[in-house]
Amino acid sequence: MKIGLIGLGKMGMNLALNMQDNGHTPVGYDLNPDNLTAATNNGLATATSLADLLAKLPTPKIVWVMVPAGGPTDTVITQLSENLTAGDIVLDGGNSHYQDSLRHAELLKKQAIHFLDVGTSGGQAGARKDGNFMIGGDPDVFKIVEPLFAAIAATDGYLYTGPAGSGHFLKMVHNGIEYGMMAAIGEGFDVLQHSQYDYDNQAVAKVWSNGSVIRSWLMELAQTAFEQDGNLDEIKGTMHSSGEGRWTLDTALDQQVATPVIAMALMERYRSLSDDTFTGKVVSALRNQFGGHAVDHE
Numbered sequence: 001m002k003i004g005l006i007g008l009g010k011m012g013m014n015l016a017l018n019m020q021d022n023g024h025t026p027v028g029y030d031l032n033p034d035n036l037t038a039a040t041n042n043g044l045a046t047a048t049s050l051a052d053l054l055a056k057l058p059t060p061k062i063v064w065v066m067v068p069a070g071g072p073t074d075t076v077i078t079q080l081s082e083n084l085t086a087g088d089i090v091l092d093g094g095n096s097h098y099q100d101s102l103r104h105a106e107l108l109k110k111q112a113i114h115f116l117d118v119g120t121s122g123g124q125a126g127a128r129k130d131g132n133f134m135i136g137g138d139p140d141v142f143k144i145v146e147p148l149f150a151a152i153a154a155t156d157g158y159l160y161t162g163p164a165g166s167g168h169f170l171k172m173v174h175n176g177i178e179y180g181m182m183a184a185i186g187e188g189f190d191v192l193q194h195s196q197y198d199y200d201n202q203a204v205a206k207v208w209s210n211g212s213v214i215r216s217w218l219m220e221l222a223q224t225a226f227e228q229d230g231n232l233d234e235i236k237g238t239m240h241s242s243g244e245g246r247w248t249l250d251t252a253l254d255q256q257v258a259t260p261v262i263a264m265a266l267m268e269r270y271r272s273l274s275d276d277t278f279t280g281k282v283v284s285a286l287r288n289q290f291g292g293h294a295v296d297h298e
Contacts, residue, residue, distance in 0.1 A: 001024045001025070001062065001145070001147065001148055002024070002025040002026075002027065002056075002057055002058055002062070003019060003024060003025070003026050003027070003057075003062045003063070003064055003148065004026075004027050004029065004047075004053045004054065004056070004057050004061065004062065004063040004064065005019075005026045005027065005028045005029070005063075005064045005066060006028075006029050006030070006050075006053070006063060006064070006065050006066065006067060006076055007030060007065060007066035007067040007076075007094075008028045008029070008030040008032075008035040008036065008038070008039050008046075008066075009030070009032075009035060009066070009067075010124050010127075010291075010292045011066055011093075011094075011120065011124060011127045012028070012030070012035075012066035012067075012127075013028075013035065013038065013039060013042070014124050014125075014127035014128035015064075015066060015093070015120075015127040015128075015131070015152070016028050016039065016042075016044050017042060017044070017128060018127060018128055018129055018131065018152045019148070019151070019152055020043070020044060021129075022151035022152055023151060024148060024151060024152075025045065026044060026045070026064075027044075027045045027046065027047055027053055027056050027057065028044050028045070028046045028047070029046065029047040029048075029049070029050060029052075029053040036048075050079060050080075050083065051083070054083055054084070059085075059087070059088075060087040060088050060089060061084060061085075061088040061089070062088070062089045062091070062145065063080060063084070063088070063089070063090050063091070064091045064093055064118075065077065065080075065090065065091065065092045065093065065094065066093045066094055067094060068094060069094050069095050069096040069097065069100070069243070070096075070097075070100075073092060073094055073096050073100065073104075074100070074104075077090065077092070077104045077107065077108070078107070080108070080113070081107050081108055081110075081111055081113065084108075084111065084113050085111070085113075086111065086112035086113065087112065087113075087114070088113050088114070089113070089114045089115075089116065089141060089144065089145065090104075090108055090113060090114065090115050090116070091115075091116045091117075091118050091145070092104065092115070092116070092117050092118060092168075093118040093120045093133075094120070095119070095120070095168070095171060095172075095175070095242065095243075095244055096117065096168050097168065097172070097243075097247055098117070098165040098166075098168040098169040098172060098247075099165070100168075101115075101117035101136070101164060101165045101167070101168045102164055102165040104117075105117070105137070105164035105165070114137065114138060114141040115137055115164060116135055116136065116137035116138075116141060116142060116145070116164075116167070117135070117136045117137060117164060117165060117166075117167040117168040118133055118134070118135050118136075118167055118168075119133065119134035119135075119161075119167045119168050119170055119171025119172075119174065120132070120133055120171070121133075121134075121171065121174060122154075122157075122290075123289075123290035123291045123292075124290070124291065124292050125290070126154070130153065130154035130155075130157060131152055131153050131154065131157060131158075132153060132154060132157045132158070133149050133152075133153055133157065133158040133159070133167075134158075134159055134161050134166075134167045134168075134170040134171050134174070135149065135158065135159065135160050135161060135167045136160075136161045136162055136163060136164050136165055136166035136167030136168065136169070136170075137163070137164050137167070138163075138164075139160060142160045146160075169251075171244070172244050172247050172248050172251070173248055173251075175242075175244035175245060175248065176244065176245050176247075176248025176249065176252075176259065176262040177262070178218075178245075179241075179244075179245040179248075179262055179265040179266060179269070180261040180262050180265045181216070181218055182218060182265070182282075182283045182286050182287070183261075183264070183265035183268055183279070183283065184261075185214075185218060185219065185222060185282060185283075185286070186278070186279035186280065186281075186282035186283040186286075187279050189201060189204075189222070189278060189279070189282050190277060190278040190279040190282070192204065193231075193278045194278075200230070201222075201226040201230060201231065202223055202226035202227050202230060205219055205220075205222040205223035205226055206223050209223055217290075218286055218290075221285075221286050221289035221290055222282065222285070222286060222289075224289055225282075225285035225286065225288070225289055229285075232278070232281040232282065232284075232285055233298065234297055234298060235281055235284055235285060235288075235295040235296065235297055235298065236276055236280070236281070236284070236295070236296040236297065236298055237272055237276040237277045237278060237279065237280020237281040237282075237283075237284060238272050238273060238276070238280060238284060238295075238296040239268065239269040239272040239273075239280045239283045239284055239287075240269070240284075240287070240293065240294075241266065241269045241270075242293075245262060245265065245266045245269070246266055248262055249262055249263050249266055268280075269283075284296070
């Protein structure tokens, strides 16, 4: 399957390599010439413009959008609505707000262009190999591209979730859960840090990663972070957020569903912007480990 991929940043580049490794042919495009050069150096086919990209794709054209949510995604979807034709397929693999995805689906539908919203999890490692995908949209269109997901996802790592918007809604809630889990891990290590005992954080994370009730990929990432910096002395406890936790909380408030753990995790992220904590250091380190998100250094 030949797929146009718009956005060759941290996630897009790894996703393209994953596709290529698994028998598909991505053609990448990015406004950043350095990303295009990196893609070429990695053996990926690239395009010099959107028109060039579309010219290189067979009909029906399949275009995967992997750019930041909000304005950048809006711009790309609008451009595609003006340049694609009936029967073509657009996949938004970024973490867009599900209401934006509903709007994008309606915009493209006017041109008889199909739209799938793809919640993408697993961080950079998942994009590169054995990813996790939550896909909303027309079920018949999903069946057309399902071989792609079967190839690039982990075993049982993709799910058709229902109509347009449902994929990104599910990923939004997933990220809200992620906020709470990372906050709990950070708080636990903060308690250890302030105890009378001299724990080896890396060793603790390792033993908790092997057979314990709280074992998880996040705990494995904590182990890796502590291997690199035993007490995270080199980074600040500033916990930045990308927006998904707030979207989950806003939706829960609209639904009158109680989500106190997610709410407090979000509030703690905001608080960390003005007050350094060891909890913040752990969460910041975890975000860097799985998503390559920037950390603030001491």
